[in-house]
Amino acid sequence: MRDNFSFKVPGEVKFDSIEILPEVIEEKALEKPLLVSDNGLQEAGLVKRVKDILKDGDIDFEIFLGVQPNPSMENVDNGYARYKEHDCDSVICLGGGSSIDAxxxxxxxxxxxxNIIDYAGMHAVENSPVSIIAIPTTAGTGSEVTPVAVITDEEKNYKFTIYSYKIIPETAILDPDLAASLPADIAASTGMDALTHAVEAYLSKISHPFADAVAEKSMELIGKNVRKFVADRKNHEAAAGMLLGSMFAGLAFSWGRLGNVHAMAEPLGVYFDIPHGVANAVLLPVVLDYNALADEGKYQRIFNYISRKNVDNFRPELLAKEVYELNEKLGIPGSLSExxxxxxxxxxxxxxxxxxxxVKINPRQTTYADICQLYQEAL
Ligand SMILES: [Zn+2]
Structure with missing residues (x-):
């Protein structure tokens, strides 16, 4: 454990129905939010649902649906142009990590x-942004509670991260019913992304008691619910468990950070357009196997949260195998070649x-050659 650390408790989390949205807007005295979402959610009917709730609540608002998966700088510029053109004063993000990050x-x-890239890196955001209300529709990135936004520079073929306490959404509304329309494969990959957040934060060199506590709760909830949720997204209890689990995982990695899995997943998104959750899910067992050498006892606890087996003589190697089998059950590809x-x-x-x-805070020291080797193994 580190001998010094700090953490901030984020904005408000409301585990409630999306119907409370107009109340939240009125409480904050917001006059014209920009609803940021994407065409997929429009097709799934969720954008209309939120529009109707806003209209019924007599809220004046504008809409921007131009967010693509792995949101680009151009998406952000277009969204901001809409914001300015319509004199908005706040942002409501509806969607997965892409919409919330955008x-x-x-x-x-x-x-x-x-330009947005001026704010890349740690704590480079000068002025506090306008109010952000985040409404996640996947049990995945945890972006609704994190100080992180990942944006793609399409020209340079590179993803950059903005990390600033100022961009933690003021309010997150977690409504399990919004996840009901998720396709099974997205439920699986975003669920494994959330699990990866909890596991990497838990094992990271800079983890501390707060990150550990929320990571453990997250792994307990995800371990218990991910199979049921992928099997039936309309299972309210499973959806609630996953939504809470991914939120706790978001808190865990906000303060415990991540590791090799996330470092290696980003280029797979940029070069091969592999969705973030799928890349993480495929890499997680490979990196866990590599990191097993550095285990100080946490592997068995992770195993107990996610496995349904009782093992007598636990060895750290068993965890990677267990995660690999979990991926298989959830229908996630077994390798990067697939x-x-x-x-x-x-x-x-x-x-x-x-x-x-x-990479620097991964539990086992890692060199460029090690990363090449890990990619090779994941193939
Ligand atoms: Zn992630």
Whole structure:
């Protein structure tokens, strides 16, 4: 454990029905929020549901649906142009991590000059952004409670991270019924992303008691519910468990940070357009196997949260096997080759992965050559 650490408790989390949204807006005296979402959620009918709730509540608002998966700087610029054109004063993010991250970036531009990439890195956001209300529709990124937004620079083929306490959403509304329309494969990959957040934060070199506590709660909830949730997204109890689990995982990695899995997943998104959750799920057992050498007892606790087996003589190697089998049960691809990843790109991807701060806090020291080897194993 570190001998010094700090954490901030984020904005308000309301575990409640989405119907409370107009009340939340009125409480904050917001006059014209920009609803940031995407076309997928429009097709799923969720955008209309929120629009109807806002209209019934007599709330004046504008809509921006131009967020793509792995949101780009261009998405953010277009969203901010809409924000400005319609004199908005706040942002409501509806969706998975992409919509919430894009919404955070738009809220930054609303109060800070320049280009969104100027705010990349740690604590580079100068002025507090406008109010952000985040409504997650996947049990996944935990972005509704994190100080993080990940945006893609499409020209340079690179994803950058904005990390600032100022962009933690003021309010998150967690409504399990919103996850009911998720396709099974997205429920599986976003659920494994959430589990990866909890596991990496728990094992990271800079984890501390607060991050550990929320990571353990998260792993308990996800371990208990992920199978049931993927089997039936309309299972209210399972959806509630997953939504809370992914939120706790978001808190865990906000303060405990991540590790090699996330460092290696980002380039897979950039080079091969592999969704973040799928990349993490495939890499997690490979990296857990590599990190087993550094285990100080936490592996068995993770195993007990996610497995349904009782084992007498636990060895750290069993955890990677268990995660691999869980992926299989949830219908997640077993290797990067199944995702058409080309080994020629490994040197470039490894170079990008090494730029991530997460490699430095991975429990087992990792070099460029190690990352190349891990990609190779994941193939
Ligand atoms: Zn993630």
């Amino acid at each position: 919404g955070k970036a738009i809220a930054i531009l609303a109060t800070n000059d320049g 995702l058409k990843v080309d080994s020629d790109y490994i040197p470039d991807m490894a170079e990008d992965a090494m730029k991530s701060g997460n």
